[in-house]
Amino acid sequence: MKKHHVPKRLLQTVIVLFGISLLSFGLLYMAPGDPVLAMYEAGGTIPDEKIVNQTREALGLNEPFLVQYGNWLSSCLKGDFGISYSLNRPVGELILSRLWPTLKLAFLSLALMLLVSVPLGMTAAVHKGGIADYIVRFFTFLGVSLPNFWVGLILLYVFAVKLEILPVISSGQGFDRLILPAVTLAFAMTGKYTRQVRAAFLEELNQDYVTGARCRGIPDRVILWRHVLPNAVLPLITLLGLSMGSLLGGTAVAEVIFSYPGLGSLTVDAISSMDYSLIQGCVLWIALIYMLLNLLVDISYAFLDPRLKEEADRQW
């Protein structure tokens, strides 16, 4: 990214940040009826009018929307995300403790997915129309159509319950606890990405420079690895950033199935127990991570693609 692009991108980021905070806060208003009442009912008690009113007053819920939003935002900026009433701990602390496990899981599954889908997609593209292509396409189709929560359950059943080679519950320390959740997450993505890799390679293989290189007598292997691969992989980086969104949602499912203590299972627990400040905190943080990762992707994209650099030079 050229220096000149930075202010524009930053402005965009600020607008998105504003939207994220507004939406995270506004979630509270989607609750039918009274959130305070819902909160108590979720806790299993039906309080009388007086207590409800006191709680409303204490939480500042009688103020107008914008005042509430302002108060919430300013305390968020100070690093205070409120107290989770279901877990009786500060929201910020809870999220921080769950952040790293989720990121670890997400990146491990991304790496696993790339390790499988790039070679598969390459093979399929090179042997287009051949047996390898059909086999790969069949498997990508399975990958796209299999629900990840079912894949997770089957993996859990086979490897943890029947074969007993991996733990059933993925909390605690140890690399073996990451394997099943990561494979579950990688599985669904692999189908999608193998298709993308195949399409990207097919497009690049049709380019003139490939024909040119062939005419000059450069071996196919060298063309594929030195010239086609870098060009074909570039568009994947943008896609990687975008699929962080579904990945962060997907981690929730995997974390719940394998009882893995991450941000996703924390969010699910927060929603199930109607813990509003925790829900807001989780949604806000997940959106922030997603936004940051995409910003990183944008910046790295400009660095990795020499064509974009030149274009930027010409424009300014």
Add this chain to the structure above:
Amino acid sequence: MVKLIAFVKKNPAFSVFALLAAGLIATAVCAPLLAAQDPYTAVMSEALQPPGPEHWFGTDWLGRDLYSRILYGARTSLTAVFCLTGVIMAAGAFLGITAGWCGGVIDAVIMRISDIMISFPGMVLAMAAAGIMGASMKNAVAAIAIVSWTKYARLARSLTLQIRNQDYIAAARVTGSRTPHILWRYVLPNAIPAVLITGATDIGTMMMEIAGLSFLGFGAVPPAAEWGSMLSEGRVYMTTAPWLMLFPGLAIFIAVMILNLLGDSLRDVLDPREE
């Protein structure tokens, strides 16, 4: 009839998948006829029976026949996914065409809202929205619709921007057509095919998203016969009754696969330019 045969010969893949999808819908519609027993009747003496001639897919912990429940689950899932796709396509097309046609402030507002929605990880927001509105199939559909309309709005907007500069729009204007008439008769019919193709290719994914929300407990609530929530309930009995998590998942897989195949082949039929 001759036309139909010619069409089938020209598009064999699409015809086969359309037939499979019709079978799926027929299963859902005829569930009461095909079911062995009522999907909600609990027979405690028959609890947790393995699959056999009496109960094809076995029974759950309340002795309900799993085969019947899965048949009824097809109703729930298909109704939900068709509603969802319809709502998203209609809302997306309406907002996109409005934004593209009107331009200016309306365009800016609609597109900025869509920017903000896109900057959210969709499923997380859908989870939160569905959970907060209260777990029900209706709310799950609404929550996914809230996070998914943007793609269709963008598509419809860019199509509208292309269409509005076409000669036939100018001709319609010159001959005195009013704006609503132009939008309804010329813009909408030209924008719809692309929106339909996108909807058809997405429908399998959306079915999975709905089942996923139900699985997490933010969609259908027990005792409703819904595949996602059946899986989630059956999970507890994994060691003693693995069929409870095998068959509902298989049902989702088959349904999603048929819808995906149909969507992809529909795209090939309607849009032969690709590939």
